[in-house]
Amino acid sequence: MKEFVAGRTEDRNREMAPKEKFSKLFEELKSCSVSEQKEKIEEMNRLIDEMDKEELYSTFTIDMFNKIDQMIEEDKLKMGNAILLLKHMGYRNALLNIKNYGFFFSSLNExxxxxxxxxxKKKEKRNENLLTELCECxxxxxxxxxxxxxxxxxxxxxxxxxxxxxxxxxxxKEVEMALLALSRIDERYV
Structure with a gap:
């Protein structure tokens, strides 16, 4: 709804930018159930797809990764849901070739x-799917x-x-994700 105010029109229902919506949903994650988290993360992933390089770079900060780590530590974010979000973030960064070092300097990296x-190190009881997901992220x-x-x-x-x-x-899709993740490794390691 538009309203005339002091010589200009303002849109009361101004649509929030994808970055703003993402940040709002991110803050809501810690107080949600596991299934609600998954729904919010699916919406966050859609918003990630709408963001341009600059928005992604300014969203995926050390602070955000540290908050994710803290939420995992406090059991406010389940690892499966964290991986769902982080994998998509990394995928988008890789597709757009964004050089963002926020993750590297975060506690989440550790x-x-x-x-x-x-x-x-588990060898016998290793969860291959979890290991693959962790490596991709x-x-x-x-x-x-x-x-x-x-x-x-x-x-x-x-x-x-x-x-x-x-x-x-x-x-x-999993094969493509694994190959894309491998393409991000510096040649000195292969």
Missing amino acids: RFEKMIDDEE YLLLSYDLVSEDCASVCVPCLLKAALKKEENEEAQ
């Missing part, structure tokens, strides 16, 4: 490196600042995931 290392978000230890785990893990030749569309 958490992912430790989780990858811990999962790799880590590589997609790290840009080219990948630890040598994580690279030595992630490269074979994602190559293994990429070699799975399944016909269905969802499996094909």
